[in-house]
Amino acid sequence: xxxxxxxxxxxxxxxxxxxxxxxxxxxxxxxxxxxxxxxxxxxxxxxxxxxxxxxxxxxxxxxxxxxxxxxxxxxxxxxxxxxxxxxxxxxxxxxxxxxxxxxxxxxxxxxxxxxxxxxxxxxxxxxxxxxxxxxxxxxxxxxxxxxxxxxxxxxxxxxxxxxxxxxxxxxxxxxxxxxxxxxxxxxxxxxxxxxxxxxxxxxxxxxxxxxxxxxxxxxxxxxxxxxxxxxxxxxxxxxxxxxxxxxxxxxxxxxxxxxxxxxxxxxxxxxxxxxxxxxxxxxxxxxxxxxxxxxxxxxxxxxxxxxxxxxxx
Numbered sequence: 208x209x210x211x212x213x214x215x216x217x218x219x220x221x222x223x224x225x226x227x228x229x230x231x232x233x234x235x236x237x238x239x240x241x242x243x244x245x246x247x248x249x250x251x252x253x254x255x256x257x258x259x260x261x262x263x264x265x266x267x268x269x270x271x272x273x274x275x276x277x278x279x280x281x282x283x284x285x286x287x288x289x290x291x292x293x294x295x296x297x298x299x300x301x302x303x304x305x306x307x308x309x310x311x312x313x314x315x316x317x318x319x320x321x322x323x324x325x326x327x328x329x330x331x332x333x334x335x336x337x338x339x340x341x342x343x344x345x346x347x348x349x350x351x352x353x354x355x356x357x358x359x360x361x362x363x364x365x366x367x368x369x370x371x372x373x374x375x376x377x378x379x380x381x382x383x384x385x386x387x388x389x390x391x392x393x394x395x396x397x398x399x400x401x402x403x404x405x406x407x408x409x410x411x412x413x414x415x416x417x418x419x420x421x422x423x424x425x426x427x428x429x430x431x432x433x434x435x436x437x438x439x440x441x442x443x444x445x446x447x448x449x450x451x452x453x454x455x456x457x458x459x460x461x462x463x464x465x466x467x468x469x470x471x472x473x474x475x476x477x478x479x480x481x482x483x484x485x486x487x488x489x490x491x492x493x494x495x496x497x498x499x500x501x502x503x504x505x506x507x508x509x510x511x512x513x514x515x516x517x518x519x520x
Contacts, residue, residue: 210347210363211278217346218279221255225323226282228291229271230263234458235473236496238263241333243360243503244519247353248332250344254323257281262288264462267470274473276366286315291324335519354517357503365504371474378478382424384446389414389423390486393432394495395455407436411443413490413512420487425449426479426497428456448475448482493517 208216227245230238242258249256260270261283267273271281290312316324342349342356349356367375391410414423425433425447431454433447461469480497483489484505491498493511502509502517511517 211276211366214278214347214363217250217344218255221249221253223253223322224255224257224320225249225328226257226259226287226291226321226325228262228287228293228325229258229260230265231288232293234456234461234496235265235476236500238265240496240499240503240520241329243357243364244332244337245328246360246364247342247356248328248337250347250349251342255280259283259287259291261285265469265473267466272368273470274367274371274477275364276368278364278366284319286319287324290315291326293325293329295326333519337519338517354503354506358506361500361504367477371477374474375478375481378448378475379482382446382448382482384422384424384482386422387420387487388446389418389420390426390483390489390491390501391423392426392483392489392491392495392497392501394492394497395427395429395432407432408439409512410490411436411440413510414488417510418488422446424479424482424486426476426483429454448479494520496520 225245227242229242232238246256248254256279258271258279258281260266260281262285263270265273270283271277316322338353341352344350344356347359349359391414393407393410414420421442422444423436423446425436425445427433427447427449430447430449430451433445433449436443436445461472464472480500483497483501487508489501489505489509490512491501491509492513493499493502493516494513498509498511499517499520502511506517509517
């Protein structure tokens with residue numbers, strides 16, 4: 208029995224059920240990172256993890272399986288689009304409308320045998336206290352800290368479907384990046400609203416403290432960042448999949464794009480993340496979700512320039 212089948216067997220054995228709403232509220236890696244944390248939380252607490260992605264902003268036709276292979280049961284009832292969110296929509300529980308809404312949700316959960324929705328457990332798994340534990344799940348060969356436990360769950364869930372795998376492999380070959388290199392993730396776009404953008408030179412300085420390599424693949428959402436690196440550090444060789452036309456990722460703009468454009472950008476993002484994962488070292492920001500992701504996927508070679516240690520963001 209392979210790892211995924213073993214997970215399915217364990218997951219299906221639990222009596223209580225949690226339905227995770229994937230892709231409807233935030234950027235891809237915010238959704239993915241929290242999904243991984245939720246899977247681990249459910250394993251520890253013996254709760255069956257079920258996925259809902261029918262309303263995902265990344266959906267092309269089906270949702271999760273547009274890009275990845277299935278790893279758990281999925282549901283597609285429209286209830287989750289409105290009522291299964293990260294946080295409960297505020298309402299006055301004392302009002303008639305509030306009472307009706309609560310009864311409706313409670314009855315629906317009872318009839319469908321949903322014990323928990325996303326908001327019920329959000330503050331449990333999206334919690335930096337998760338870092339303080341050692342996770343022991345012998346049947347899945349997990350006996351480690353949070354990052355390394357999540358690394359195994361990423362290997363289980365980050366499995367492209369056949370069509371996507373062909374595209375990813377073709378794209379990686381076209382970049383013609385050989386030998387050892389450093390991986391950089393430099394985020395601009397709507398991150399201006401969330402944290403201070405660090406100068407590109409800080410990535411170079413960090414890299415030169417840990418390695419003599421002067422070749423880097425750069426994941427960025429603004430081509431001007433890539434040009435800035437080239438102009439400032441001529442002794443380096445830089446590669447990217449970022450397009451000349453890209454001037455920063457803003458999630459609210461992304462979700463309004465035609466689904467073909469969204470799909471193409473997501474596939475380039477996935478290819479970029481795989482290229483970063485194959486780098487000798489990865490340097491990014493732990494306060495960005497790709498940085499948080501890399502800190503779980505490959506913690507042994509990931510460095511942050513904003514925080515010394517990985518954190519749940």
